[in-house]
Amino acid sequence: MDWVYRLRDWCIFYKQEIGLVIIIIFTATLSFALGYLANREFTNVPIVIEQHSSSIPASTP
Numbered sequence: 001m002d003w004v005y006r007l008r009d010w011c012i013f014y015k016q017e018i019g020l021v022i023i024i025i026f027t028a029t030l031s032f033a034l035g036y037l038a039n040r041e042f043t044n045v046p047i048v049i050e051q052h053s054s055s056i057p058a059s060t061p
Contacts, residue, residue: 011018
């Protein structure tokens with residue numbers, strides 16, 4: 001049961017740092033989710049570039 005008191009004391013001591021980490025994780029998650037939702041509207045077929053190897057000029061060192 002001693003670990004509960006040590007954990008409580010640790011959380012009280014690092015209260016500001018824990019809050020900052022929570023805010024950073026929340027902001028990163030929100031940014032990812034908004035980017036994902038915004039990109040869903042622009043899901044088009046990708047551009048396919050076809051080029052035969054015979055038409056590529058050979059490079060000489």
